[in-house]
Amino acid sequence: MDNFSTFVVFIDQWAWIGWLVLIAVFLVIEMLSLDFTFLMLSFGGLVGLVTDFLGVPVWIQIIIAGIAAALFILFLRPPLLRRLHRGADPARSxxxxxxxxxxxxxxxxxxxxxxxxxxxxxxxxxxxxxxxxxxxxxxxxxxxxxxxxxxxxxxxx
The missing domain is CATH 2.40.50.140 (Nucleic acid-binding proteins)
Known part of the structure; x- marks a missing residue:
């Protein structure tokens, strides 16, 4: 087996650790920004982790995670932001x-x-x-x- 094949097998076996690290990084950034964008990206990473456990190839995992993150940002984030700001004080200050x-x-x-x-x-x-x-x-x-x-x-x- 050549070096590239060995590398691909290594990435395929340990991709779940990459997904966990990516999710953790996105969650830490979300705690600093509090904008729900990185939370949605971490949800996309979670979808990527699940596809890894299902045995999907890594390149398809990345595509699925990217699409899922985009869908979360487009459809889940806006109602969460509205709900968060619903109780805001309307009084000007x-x-x-x-x-x-x-x-x-x-x-x-x-x-x-x-x-x-x-x-x-x-x-x-x-x-x-x-x-x-x-x-x-x-x-x-x-x-x-x-x-x-x-x-x-x-x-x-």
Missing amino acids: NVDALVDLRGFALSDITQVSGQAKLANGDTWTARSSSPVPIPQGAPIAVTAINGATAIVRPLND
Whole structure:
């Protein structure tokens, strides 16, 4: 028997260890990423391990494991992600909670400078989102936050 045949027989006999190592590596990466992608790849590796125990040739094991992993990613991962995020808190927080918050201009607000007092009691450096200056005391609403500056628009209500 030549070296290549010996190598093929060796791979065929010990492929199950390769599948176990691959599954373990994918599970460790999944624990670090928590995205379900590597979990699906480990499921594909599990399918490859099962096909090895059934005596399927290694090259077919790899194809079947790849197809299984792709199917898991396409059809199992999306509902798992939806289920995971189903109980997420819908309340906006941090900077997102400031968008659309109302207040009033503490000083004239232009596209360059100004100050605004928001309904939550915070005082922010502000810039107008429109070229028309907002006069002191006018009602405003936050349209965006840019660093430590609130981008505001005048309220016409």
